[in-house]
Amino acid sequence: MEENILLRIEDLHANVEGKPILKGVNLTIRDGEVHAIMGPNGSGKSTLSNVLMGHPKYAVTQGKIFFKGEDISGLSVDERARKGLFLAFQYPLAIPGVPVSKFLRMSLQAVRGKEVPIIEFRNSFKKNLELLGINDSFTGRYINEGFSGGEKKRHEILQLALLEPSLAILDETDSGLDIDALKVVSEGITRYRTEKRSILLITHYQRILNYVQPDFIHVLAGGRVIKSGGKELAAELESKGYDWVLKESEAATPAKI
Amino acid sequence: MSKPQLAPKEDYKYGFHDEDIINVFKSEKGLTRRLIEAMSAMKKEPEWMLKIRIKALEVYQSKPMPTWGNVQLLSELDFNNIHYYVRPNEKTEKDWKDVPEGVKRTFDRLGIPEAERKFLAGVTAQYESEVVYHSIREDLTKQGVIFLGMDDAVKQYPDIVKKYFGRVIPTADNKFAALNTAVWSGGSFIYVPKNTNVEIPLQAYFRINSENMGQFERTLIITDEGSTVHYIEGCTAPTYSSDSLHSAVVELVALPGSKIRYTTIQNWSNNVYNLVTKRAVCYADAAVEWIDGNIGSKLTMKYPAVYLMGKGARGEVLSIAYAGKGQHQDAGAKMVHVAPHTTSTILSKSISRDGGRTSYRGLLRVEKGAEHCKASVRCDALLLDEASRSDTYPTMEINEKNVAVGHEATVSKIGDEQMFYLMSRGLKENDAQSLIVNGFIEPFVRELPMEYAVELNRLMQLEMEGSIG
Numbered sequence: 001m002e003e004n005i006l007l008r009i010e011d012l013h014a015n016v017e018g019k020p021i022l023k024g025v026n027l028t029i030r031d032g033e034v035h036a037i038m039g040p041n042g043s044g045k046s047t048l049s050n051v052l053m054g055h056p057k058y059a060v061t062q063g064k065i066f067f068k069g070e071d072i073s074g075l076s077v078d079e080r081a082r083k084g085l086f087l088a089f090q091y092p093l094a095i096p097g098v099p100v101s102k103f104l105r106m107s108l109q110a111v112r113g114k115e116v117p118i119i120e121f122r123n124s125f126k127k128n129l130e131l132l133g134i135n136d137s138f139t140g141r142y143i144n145e146g147f148s149g150g151e152k153k154r155h156e157i158l159q160l161a162l163l164e165p166s167l168a169i170l171d172e173t174d175s176g177l178d179i180d181a182l183k184v185v186s187e188g189i190t191r192y193r194t195e196k197r198s199i200l201l202i203t204h205y206q207r208i209l210n211y212v213q214p215d216f217i218h219v220l221a222g223g224r225v226i227k228s229g230g231k232e233l234a235a236e237l238e239s240k241g242y243d244w245v246l247k248e249s250e251a252a253t254p255a256k257i
Numbered sequence: 258m259s260k261p262q263l264a265p266k267e268d269y270k271y272g273f274h275d276e277d278i279i280n281v282f283k284s285e286k287g288l289t290r291r292l293i294e295a296m297s298a299m300k301k302e303p304e305w306m307l308k309i310r311i312k313a314l315e316v317y318q319s320k321p322m323p324t325w326g327n328v329q330l331l332s333e334l335d336f337n338n339i340h341y342y343v344r345p346n347e348k349t350e351k352d353w354k355d356v357p358e359g360v361k362r363t364f365d366r367l368g369i370p371e372a373e374r375k376f377l378a379g380v381t382a383q384y385e386s387e388v389v390y391h392s393i394r395e396d397l398t399k400q401g402v403i404f405l406g407m408d409d410a411v412k413q414y415p416d417i418v419k420k421y422f423g424r425v426i427p428t429a430d431n432k433f434a435a436l437n438t439a440v441w442s443g444g445s446f447i448y449v450p451k452n453t454n455v456e457i458p459l460q461a462y463f464r465i466n467s468e469n470m471g472q473f474e475r476t477l478i479i480t481d482e483g484s485t486v487h488y489i490e491g492c493t494a495p496t497y498s499s500d501s502l503h504s505a506v507v508e509l510v511a512l513p514g515s516k517i518r519y520t521t522i523q524n525w526s527n528n529v530y531n532l533v534t535k536r537a538v539c540y541a542d543a544a545v546e547w548i549d550g551n552i553g554s555k556l557t558m559k560y561p562a563v564y565l566m567g568k569g570a571r572g573e574v575l576s577i578a579y580a581g582k583g584q585h586q587d588a589g590a591k592m593v594h595v596a597p598h599t600t601s602t603i604l605s606k607s608i609s610r611d612g613g614r615t616s617y618r619g620l621l622r623v624e625k626g627a628e629h630c631k632a633s634v635r636c637d638a639l640l641l642d643e644a645s646r647s648d649t650y651p652t653m654e655i656n657e658k659n660v661a662v663g664h665e666a667t668v669s670k671i672g673d674e675q676m677f678y679l680m681s682r683g684l685k686e687n688d689a690q691s692l693i694v695n696g697f698i699e700p701f702v703r704e705l706p707m708e709y710a711v712e713l714n715r716l717m718q719l720e721m722e723g724s725i726g
Binding site: 076 | 672673674675679680681683684686688692693695696699700
């Protein structure tokens with residue numbers, strides 16, 4: 001195994017309800033790297049994040065997902081999480097009656113695989129609440145119930161900060177945020193980033209990339225990565241749109257025999 | 258890497274039974290007039306109570322079985338295969354050390370003496386047909402609060418008992434109320450004098466030990482004007498392969514400006530038929546709250562009722578029902594608005610899994626002249642798998658125009674998306690599911706005293722274990 005490789009996706013094909021969405025994705029993420037995946041609507045961005053996390057609705061039909069050197073495509077969702085994978089949801093769901101603090105402590109104990117003393121949990125929880133500018137009343141609220149769009153996203157980043165996964169997949173975390181909220185959330189993401197922890201940022205807009213600087217940008221279209229580059233690619237996409245990449249890619253694809 | 262092993266499903270924790278109990282008396286199976294006369298004599302009851310019993314027996318025998326609810330399960334219960342009266346002791350003790358050793362051991366295992374020391378103001382412990390232990394804090398006695406086993410109340414306070422016994426639930430109300438009236442034994446009697454607040458809960462605990470046992474406790478609670486009380490009951494039984502029967506009658510009288518909260522955590526083993534009648538009358542500006550949790554039993558049929566008799570009266574039923582394999586919880590609530598400006602709230606939550614069945618059966622009646630009353634009914638059902646079932650049978654009889662009535666019913670399944678969300682945070686499938694279930698019943702649990710809330714959550718956790726895969 002090559003050193004420092006955290007995630008390697010090889011020729012990944014996946015279906016949703018029998019319909020092929022991913023058609024051969026290849027991607028490698030090393031320790032500490034930030035990768036952004038951009039692409040037009042319907043290109044398979046959210047499918048990719050769900051498949052990586054192991055959503056039962058998505059079936060991998062071909063290819064492999066290596067995480068920390070192990071093929072995880074056969075692992076259950078919770079096993080992947082305990083291995084250090086994390087998904088920040090685009091639309092986090094409400095779970096009525098389940099207090100945020102109870103959920104977070106259980107999650108923390110699950111990923112650490114051991115008891116977390118209540119004092120230790122509270123301290124860490126409180127610190128992160130402050131950093132994310134989240135009101136204390138949050139503790140007693142139920143998971144995402146009655147949360148505003150911004151609160152939901154902050155809650156996702158709060159989980160990220162507490163659970164400290166090795167790879168955070170952020171699925172359109174920037175969508176629906178006003179500029180102030182985007183700033184706070186981005187700062188949260190940046191704080192999380194270390195030389196050991198990596199980020200896969202899935203976004204439709206270039207906006208968040210002004211705050212969270214990516215090392216690599218990939219364009220996903222038609223279920224495949226059709227172009228990869230450095231952060232300068234974002235600006236190009238922003239000014240020219242996706243069309244030119246799509247055309248370039250068509251030109252490069254050999255005609256089917 | 259293999260899938261983590263799920264913890265094996267723990268057995269019903271209370272399914273043990275005592276082998277070495279020597280009963281003072283155990284009736285032959287079946288119900289006869291002779292038995293009723295014998296038990297009344299053993300209890301040294303006054304003549305008037307025996308008369309009530311004999312009359313009730315006739316009513317019971319003349320009434321047909323219900324033709325609604327789970328008729329199939331009801332027809333499987335063999336009423337001739339039940340011991341209707343089992344007397345484990347000579348008298349009710351005031352000190353645990355005087356309670357027969359085997360019986361005391363059972364209550365120790367159930368944690369009753371410990372709970373009493375920690376957070377209760379009084380305890381009634383019933384074993385089979387009789388109250389074996391009873392206590393009340395001295396300060397309450399000094400304030401004039403009466404808390405007794407029902408049998409003792411008949412002898413010590415005949416005037417109050419005569420005034421209210423069978424007045425809220427008449428003998429002929431239904432077949433099982435008649436059965437209870439004929440053969441009742443044990444249960445609690447509470448009278449709270451005017452303007453007295455009993456701040457710490459009083460508790461009764463009902464335990465069945467024998468196989469094919471019938472337990473028929475009778476409870477009567479009266480709060481005089483401006484007083485309050487919180488009464489809690491719990492119940493368990495050993496697991497046997499053949500059926501037992503529990504058929505209680507509970508009558509509550511909330512006089513003007515008083516408040517009764519009645520909390521039940523029913524956790525009978527899955528061979529117990531639980532056919533119970535519970536009803537309250539609630540006078541002006543009084544409040545009655547039934548907090549009703551049904552976790553155990555084979556078949557439960559129970560619909561706590563509040564009759565709102567005076568202006569400003571308020572009734573509430575907050576219930577949860579859990580039905581697993583082989584269980585049917587046919588539960589609900591009844592609210593009858595007799596007076597104007599009365600309020601009622603029903604919140605019923607049910608969970609079915611493993612082919613279990615829950616039914617909500619409710620009545621909301623607003624009588625002519627009961628203007629400006631408010632009523633809301635909400636039923637939420639959660640199904641954990643395809644094999645399980647939930648039904649709603651709401652009846653509304655609104656005979657007055659100027660009223661505000663709301664009704665809402667939802668049925669939901671635990672969603673894949675919710676499970677995905679929780680599991681993506683490292684929670685195992687079982688833990689994620691029980692978290693969702695605990696969240697679902699949270700509106701109920703938060704109304705319980707802390708010790709019971711913890712216990713109930715733990716119980717549900719056990720029920721959830723092994724439910725997947």
